[in-house]
Amino acid sequence: MLAARPIPNKAARVEEEGGRVVIYVKKAPGRRGRRVWRRIMPTRDERRFTLDPLGADCWRLCDGQRTVEEIVDRFAERHGLSFHESRVAVTGYLKQLIQRAILAIALATEGE
Amino acid sequence: MNPARERPRPTATRLWIWRSLRLELPADWEMLQFTRRPERGRCAFADRYGFRLEFTWRNVPGPPDFERMMNDYAAQLRARKMPDVRRASAAKWPGVRGVEDGVETSRFGYYFDAESCIVEAVFLWRTEREPALERAVLKSIAEEPAGPDDARRWRAFGMDLFAPPGAGLEETRILPGEADLVFADPQGRSRLRARRIGLVDRWLTGDLGAWLRQARRRGRAQRERVWTDRGHTVFHIEGQGPDPGWRRLARGPTWWTSDAWRCPGDGRVYVRDEDLQRRRRPVESANPFGRRMVCAGCGALAP
Missing domain, CATH: 3.40.1000 (Protein Transport Mog1p; Chain A)
Structure with a gap:
């Protein structure tokens, strides 16, 4: 897990609102019934996620190049945390960002 | 890996x-x-x-x-x-x-x-x-031999402290940037809560003394002191009660003290809260900070 690289979703739109990071992710097209319903009752075709300052910091560290270990180290250094404290916080944020399709994880290949 | x-x-x-x-x-x-x-x-x-x-x-x-x-x-x-x-x-x-x-x-x-x-x-x-x-x-x-007054020394999660005599580790809460250890004796006469809190700039907006006062103020007979010990500015607050009448009659009032300081070494806030149920005011040690709890990572301090 430490050798994996979190990769940001290129389709996600990122905006800064008053120091907070807001990420918009396109919704999946959905079933036909839902598409018909959306024509009748138009809704936004993207989901909006607001990150807290620590989550935003974690997101900014995910540049597609850094491994989870490097992100954990950077986060620990910035916030004066130990490695394991930072690991718990960072992996928690990463898990949420992956569940919301904001990030994808590239697993390390054999030997990495 | x-x-x-x-x-x-x-x-x-x-x-x-x-x-x-x-x-x-x-x-x-x-x-x-x-x-x-x-x-x-x-x-x-x-x-x-x-x-x-x-x-x-x-x-x-x-x-x-x-x-x-x-x-x-x-x-x-x-x-x-x-x-x-x-x-x-x-x-x-x-x-x-x-x-x-x-x-x-x-x-x-x-x-x-x-x-x-x-x-x-x-x-x-x-x-x-x-x-x-x-x-x-x-x-x-x-x-580890027992310390002064038969107090037991603990050193973990960045804190180095002496638990009250006879007190065991009763509660723990370890989170990223927060360690909280509670020691209490089986009779419930003494209780020590030691905390080490990180990410200070995220939650402490004002003065540490004011934060401690707000977090701990209760009962009566408030007394406050501030002193500096080897680069650490310690905020001290102490008071008495409140206690239910029956408990006060049976055991005497609760004397409570709290110390908080921010370690210049790791930037974290350390808080030591102690409750003692005694008939008489506990004798104050010459330097409760230096003797009872220190930041473990700060090489300049020794218990």
Whole structure:
């Protein structure tokens, strides 16, 4: 897990609102019934996620190049945390960002 | 993670004291699992890549027959299809070595007389076994003598403190950037809460003294002091009660004190709250900060 690289979703739109990071992710097209319903009752075709300052910091560290270990180290250094404290916080944020399709994880290949 | 890509271990060591047992471990090993029970329990330490040491203790009435114990143990491991089980010994600790689930492990046991307990240390060698480290760690494991007034010393999660006499570790809360340990005696007459809080700029907007006053103010007879000790500005607040009438009659009032300071070394806030139920005001020590709790990572301070 430490050798994996979190990769940001290129389709996600990122905006800064008053120091907070807001990420918009396109919704999946959905079933036909839902598409018909959306024509009748138009809704936004993207989901909006607001990150807290620590989550935003974690997101900014995910540049597609850094491994989870490097992100954990950077986060620990910035916030004066130990490695394991930072690991718990960072992996928690990463898990949420992956569940919301904001990030994808590239697993390390054999030997990495 | 490929072991060849792992970072080298730092040469510095860190002292841990848990249940009156002290051990010195590489500075990057952190306690990830622990038991509060003094009679029987376990702590597990890990570096960034995985668990490295399991440390277990068990109270026993007298010294065990280690020779027999180790032979029985080796037989048990062989029965569990653990190949190549060998007897070993390091720093006077008898033990066994073998490979379990693809990981080389070495297990050692020792009896500590004053604490009447058997301690077992299990090293998990994900990479090559390091006999020098094994020896150094085992050599460092010892009983920690009781401190002033028979108070027990604990050193973990960045705090180095003396728990009130007779008090056990009752509650713990360990989160990223927050460690909270509560010690209490079985009669409920003394209670100590020690906290180390990180990410300070995220939650402390004003003055630390004002924060402590707001967090702790209750009852009456407030007294406040501020002093500086080796670069640490300590905010102290103390008071009495409130107590239900029946409890006050039976045991006397609750005298409470709180100290908070921000360590310039690690930037974290340390808070020490103590409640004592006594008929008379407790005698104040000359320097409660220096004697009772310090920041473990701050080399300038010693308890």
